[in-house]
Amino acid sequence: MNEQRRLRVALLGAGSVGSQVASLLLKQGDALAERTGAQLELAGIAVRNLDAPRDVELPRELLTTDVESLIVGSDIVIELMGGIEPARTHILTALRAGADVVTGNKALLAEHGAEIFDAADQVGASVSYEAAVAAAIPIIRPLKDSLAGDRIDRISGILNGSTNFILDKMDREGMPAAEAQRMATDLGYLEADPTLDLAGYDAAHKAAILASLAFHTKVSLDDVHREGIESITDEMIEGARHAGYVVKLLAVCERLTEPEGDSVSVRVYPALIDRQHPMANVHGGNNAVFVEAASAGPLMFYGAGAGGRETASAVMGDVVSAARRHIAGGVGVGESPRLSLPVAPVGRIYTRYQVRLEVADAPGVLQEIAGIFNDAGVSVATVDQTQVEEGPDGARSRAMIVLATHRAREEALRATVERLNASDVVVDVVSVLRVEGE
Template identity: 55%
Template sequence: MVVAHEGAVRVALLGCGVVGTEVARLLVASQRDLAARVGAPLELVGIAVRDVEVPRDPVVDPALLTTDAEALVDRADVVVEVMGGIEPARTLLLRALARGAAVVTANKALLGQDGPTLYAAADAAGADLYFEAAVAGAIPLVRPVRESLAGDRITRVLGIVNGTTNYVLDQMTTTGLELDQAVKQAQELGYAEADPTADVEGFDAAAKAAILASLAFHTRVSVDEVHREGISSVTADDVEWAGQTGHVIKLLAIAERVDGPDDGVVVRVHPALVPLGHPLAGVHGAFNAVFVEAEAAGELMFYGRGAGGAPTASAVLGDVVTVARHRVLGGKGPVESSYADLPVHPVAQALTRYQIHLRVADRPGVLAQVAQVFSTHGVSIEAVRQGRASVGADLADLLVVTHAARDAALAATVTELAGLPAVDNVQSVLRVEGA
């Protein structure tokens, strides 16, 4: 149990799941070191839970548990939120900020959906709002983007920000599993929830992409403005074809500037083909890796564990130490920077490349018909690979890789290809990134 001290910084913990339990453990086990780093003791004054009778890890002192989250918030200097979800988290954090308490949160869904409301409340109260753990777990990423690179111009952020989908795709690549089999394995290992929708359909990655884009481009980006595609349509056949062409499939979050007359940003999450020689191709298991490209700093890579109780708690405690130090020594962290207010464009404006797998009639002249469709839409072909289809003696597989073009032109090309009499079906369409 944390012993109260005069002049201590009072910490309230909202949520006691895997991450909350680990935060509580670290506050207890490291209280001497944390006090030395802060300049005053950290006193855990309570842990808000839905049911105090639920069996918990022995590290959690039952005397600290309460169902009265509002009363707990009202007597804390620092409120740590790891309960997740939109409500009651939003109401409790706004209550904390209104009374000047510092807030540390790992809630990417809330920040992605309604971050500006929290930023405005923090600014109005002169309170700290820190959220390193909301993106990429233990990887120090949020602070470098919003503080270390504050004097630079970031042009692109690209990476793997969801450990569950990276594990699933990695297993499909290395063992040949189908998607549902790999997801089941991830669930058995604790990498995926019983309902894996948030991960598999890209919702988790989209929330993180919105947060990173907002910080990188000084522009408010909500999760609703992020183009989102999950991995549910990725098949073992797609993975095999990727390997044959020197790629692996990764679920990527990409936020980038679109310069020119339509200056703005495009933010997207989707599965993509990554060349085997690219560093992201070597990110295995449940690890995360993010590239940040800036005009002066160049290309920076951040890599590490993106999920799990201990890694996430590490990021949470780092924020707790920072905001507690501010309360002891004075000062305040950075406020929201949204001065650029760039328009957020749809994915149609993105400049990207496609790899299109077609099953076509195996007869002369078909390739010319396909090439004409690409030409009609102003899309240049980089490479074509053809082989006999595994089914149907009169069918052939055609793999077409394009040069970079606007996503709108590429999508229109695919639509027209699907309607050609010579095209039996469009087997798959994947963007190519990192080449």
């Protein structure tokens, strides 16, 4: 066998994903050499604490706190530190040194992706980030390569396994929200500070990455309309079940075509999904991404959305691709040319809605409510009375009704809700949920 070229690989971070990547690089050296045509040498592993406990036992001599020295002279730099800094600085240093970068850092790419990709283009290096969205699910490369000649109209998906686990427990087992969150924490789905997951930030970072890639335009975290699941109650889950829906934290990236020109809508919010839709059957901590392309049609990607080994699989796929590029020669393939489509405010979207109201149980109430919807241009499809509350003397005093709308513009629905809140016959606007996937 001819002597193979050796490529130095620097690994930044040895957490749950990084330690698994290190283990694969060390244990599968021969197999990786056969796939890439090069011996991948793990030059070192940058860590903050040399003595911290790790999921996988790693050779002590590979651990270092000197990140700069490790990066210099490396051919491929794998960044799995997370966070914005110092990860951003280390990635830029690696790119300026001519190294290819593999990263799973969704927050960094969502907020500084343009800067990083520009730095890579200037030196002909590549930045790969399959692990940044949906862990083991291959979605970045299909959008970047396989569907590059198609027009993507819409991407919708369950991109956060933690919230999906919680909502799934509430739906299928009737588990109270607080108990489901405690279980998610105990199983490692939620961090001690669960805000990134529960408030939708994690899914929003991923949505920004997918939208930027699918629509060839710059989308940052600030462009994403974001709502979390903090307000989802057991009653809302039960109401959704009664109507034939399931509640999911959904990310939607959509190309809007209007007379004034195309724009992009990117949003994350809890939404109702029909129980017959494939995404309604995404259970536990799994993720799913539903792509709608002009020529390819609807495509669904499903699998594990979290986990050290699962995410390491995506990282290693990018490492193999980077190694092959080094052996073949040539510059890295940059990001698609930017179309610079404007990002539309969420008020411009069209979808269906379910509105739950607590109202006075009196003659003329439904007529007044129907008039409020009609005046705002929102058409009501169905009305369902789900509960009647009795007063102290046994008289009917309040009713709970659920209204489902036809497709309507978000800004029209908001105007409707404002008028409902101001109406004397409405005791409370209990909830407003969008209906997606239809």
